[in-house]
Amino acid sequence: MIDFWLAAGLLLLVALSFLLIPVLRSRRAQLEEDRTALNVALYQERVAELQVQQAEGVLDAAQMDAGRAEAARELLADTEGVAAPRVSRLGKPAPLLAAILVPVLGLGLYLHFGASDKVELTREFSQAPQSMEEMTQRLERAVAAQPDSAEALYFLGRTYMTQDRPADAAKAFERTVNLAGRQPELLGQWAQAQYFADGKKWSDKVQALTDEALKADPKEVTSLGLLGIAAFEGQRYQEAIDYWNRLLEQLPPEDKSRVALQGGIARASEKLVASGGKVAEAPAAKPAALLKVRVDLAADLKAKVQPGDSVFIFARATSGPPAPLAAKRLTVADLPATVELGDGDAMMPQLKLSNFPEVQLVARISRAGQPTAGEWIGRSQPLASSTTAPQQLTIDSPDK
Structure with a gap:
């Protein structure tokens, strides 16, 4: 969190520089303007002295013109290189006021709309809690920061x-x-x-x-x-x-x-x-399902597949969740092969073969190794999950 505030402070200094630099430049321009005005006043005073000396007869007309020209050259030399004064419509107080209000307003907006609490929580959760009380406090702050989570x-x-x-x-x-x-x-x-x-x-x-x-x-x-x-x-x-x-x-x-x-x-x-009662016997456990299936490849597909292509063999419920109930993985090089699918091959404990009365056997070839999509597939007709007779499954169709 300290790193964040340091970075924010540096960005604030950069932003303030855009506001304060014009103010400093205007001060320097003002000094140049004041010096130019002083030189003009000295020039006018010199010309007035020359006019007095001419009126007293000390200077003739030629000397008067020469003195005036000399004073003009000195004025020109003193004011050479001075830029024309800039006219600001905002005036000096506006940038200074903005320099104060910008950081104050930015801080207020960040505290109201920002996510400093979430940043701090992310930093805290990156470290293991030292106690259950600390974990509880973190979760309470997380809920306060994200009430819809x-x-x-x-x-x-x-x-x-x-x-x-x-x-x-x-x-x-x-x-x-x-x-x-x-x-x-x-x-x-x-x-x-x-x-x-x-x-x-x-x-x-x-x-x-x-x-x-x-x-x-x-x-x-x-x-x-x-x-x-x-x-x-x-x-x-x-x-x-x-x-x-x-x-x-x-x-x-x-x-x-x-x-x-x-x-x-x-x-x-x-x-x-x-208490005089008798424990009722628990109902007999449902026998675990076990399906035996021989998987082979259609003759016209043998030249279109590669030995390393993955073969996924699974059973899924005909009426129920689309997720496989049991699955095995082979390669094309293993075919033909006989596999057994049972409750021990369940993908999830609550999804077992014995929990569904009717299933379908599927075998899929996937060159990319993806069980949900491939190039070729074979499907069986629906059969009872309690079936004990060996089943034959041939991969013979494009996987669409």
Whole structure:
């Protein structure tokens, strides 16, 4: 920030020079003008003396003319090289007043319309915070500087939650939803913060938020975890177990929170049994999908491709998101080849083959190595994701 103000100060000096230099020049011109006026007065005084001497008979007409000519030559010599006086319509006070007002006005406009706070925030965020309190202060200043930034508000809300400030977090998440839309994960975060802000009391507002989130995304993890907590606190242990089991299915195997979640399920099971209940058996897990497909190249295309061209083989839902559910990458040199596409090849944890009843197999050749665009393609007919019979896929058509 000091570098910025130094640069601004140098630019200000340059700007002031354009205003003050003409004033200094006018002062020098004024001095020249005053000296010229003095020389003219001396000339007139000399001529008057000559006239007095001629009247007294000391000088004749020829001597008078010679003296006048000598005085004129001296005047001409003294005034030679002096520029004609400049006439300024502004006068001297105007530039001096402008020299004072310009920096004051510029500073005022910058403080009002400028972005010095954002410049300072950018400098601060380039350095790692020393504490959680410092991080919170930075995020609060970022939100103040950019009140329409949903991302800044979201991270501020998460930070408030880690500092056990759920009421502030709920307000931050509410503003985030108003800016970014009613996305399921945002609604879940808002519901969780509101629940803890209300002293772990379930309310119609929290219920409405979780209902809306799970209606849009039945696998929204924050809402599932929150409903499990609320059910456990309300001694509805079977509900807690069911919600937490649903949440457990969404977490990747390496997720550290799985241990705590499994511990919560165990405690809920113990309390349910201790109260005379019986833990309901969890529904059988849906078998993981696994499709086997043999990929080959049409005979008339073998001369048109190169061995190093990329081959992308993937399955996508016939009714659902356009993103691939599972994908493998080979080269033309590997063809023909048999590959397996299953839940383990999912591009995203929530998009698995087993979650969609019907899929289509696609193989694309891309010389540029782009999975979304290429030169040649092959597509299968729609088939059930539970299909176990090997499939044949031939790349035979231009990719349009």
